[in-house]
Amino acid sequence: VVRVEALMARLGLPLAEMGPRSPYRLSGGEQRRLSLATVLVRRPDLLVLDEPTFGQDRHGYDGLLAILAEYVDEGACVIAATHDQRLVADLAGRVIELVDGRIARDEVVR
Numbered sequence: 001v002v003r004v005e006a007l008m009a010r011l012g013l014p015l016a017e018m019g020p021r022s023p024y025r026l027s028g029g030e031q032r033r034l035s036l037a038t039v040l041v042r043r044p045d046l047l048v049l050d051e052p053t054f055g056q057d058r059h060g061y062d063g064l065l066a067i068l069a070e071y072v073d074e075g076a077c078v079i080a081a082t083h084d085q086r087l088v089a090d091l092a093g094r095v096i097e098l099v100d101g102r103i104a105r106d107e108v109v110r
Contacts, residue, residue: 003041004037004041007037007040007041007067008037010063010066010067011033011034011036011037011060011063011064011067012030012033012059012060012063013030013033013034013037018030018034027055028055029055029056029057029060032052032054032055032056033056033060033063033064036049036052036064040067040071043076044076045075045076045077046076046077046079047068047071047076047077047078047079048078048079048080049078049079049080049081049082050080050081050082051080051081051082051083051084052064052068052080052082052087053082053084053086053087054084061086061087065087065090065091068091069090069091072091072093078091092109092110093108093109093110094106094107094108094109094110095107095109
């Protein structure tokens with residue numbers, strides 16, 4: 001329970017405030033962070049994300065980045081399909097860029 005509360009707070013979704021609310025009454029960004037939290041709490045070895053920063057404000061982005069970076073540092077693998085070049089620069093260890101369905105770039109960046 002403590003780990004869940006800490007994770008939710010770091011994602012800007014404190015349980016004391018958000019717990020009683022229906023997920024349908026959350027903003028789009030809050031819904032995306034909630035769906036991520038439900039996965040992260042299980043600590044999978046592989047996490048596949050589709051546009052994880054979509055709909056996130058600066059605070060949401062910073063929290064998400066910190067959690068994903070720690071997750072990777074602990075040995076997990078994160079694969080993200082994204083157009084967010086800031087996320088790529090901040091987090092990626094390897095970049096595979098697709099153009100028209102073909103690999104245009106495959107580079108280790110860290």
